[in-house]
Amino acid sequence: MRWCTEPVEVSINNTSARAVSRAIIKVLGKGPTPPARKWGTSDMNDLALLTKNMVAYGPGDGAYSHSFEEYIFVEDYLRAIDIYKQAIVEFMNIYK
Numbered sequence: 404m405r406w407c408t409e410p411v412e413v414s415i416n417n418t419s420a421r422a423v424s425r426a427i428i429k430v431l432g433k434g435p436t437p438p439a440r441k442w443g444t445s446d447m448n449d450l451a452l453l454t455k456n457m458v459a460y461g462p463g464d465g466a467y468s469h470s471f472e473e474y475i476f477v478e479d480y481l482r483a484i485d486i487y488k489q490a491i492v493e494f495m496n497i498y499k
Contacts, residue, residue, distance in 0.1 A: 408444045411451040413458070418497050419490075420458040426489035430482060439465055460486070 413420070415438050427435040447457055462479035 408448045409451075411448050411455075413447070413451070413455045417456045417458070418494060419456050422490045422494035422497060423458050423460050423486070425493040426486045429493075430486045430489050441465070443468070460490075
C-alpha cells in the first residue's frame with residue numbers, strides 16, 4: 404500500500420493571506436508578488452483538515468526549494484522576520 408498526501412489549495416483572500424499581504428506592503432512599501440502554486444507537500448497538506456485559513460510565505464527563490472542550489476540572502480531573511488511580526492499585528496487588526 405502506498406501513502407499519499409492529499410493536495411491543498413487555499414483562498415488568497417483568507418485572513419492569514421490578507422494579513423501577510425498587508426504586512427508585505429507595510430514593510431517593503433510595495434505589493435506582494437503574485438501568489439505561486441506550490442506543487443510539493445508541506446505541513447499545510449495535513450493542517451488543511453483543521454483549517455484553510457493559512458498561507459505559505461518566506462524568503463528565497465521557490466524554484467530552488469529543497470535543492471542543492473537553494474539559498475537565501477541574509478537581508479531577505481531579516482526582512483521576512485519583520486514581515487512575520489507585522490503580519491501578526493495585521494491578523495489581529497482584521498479580527499478587531
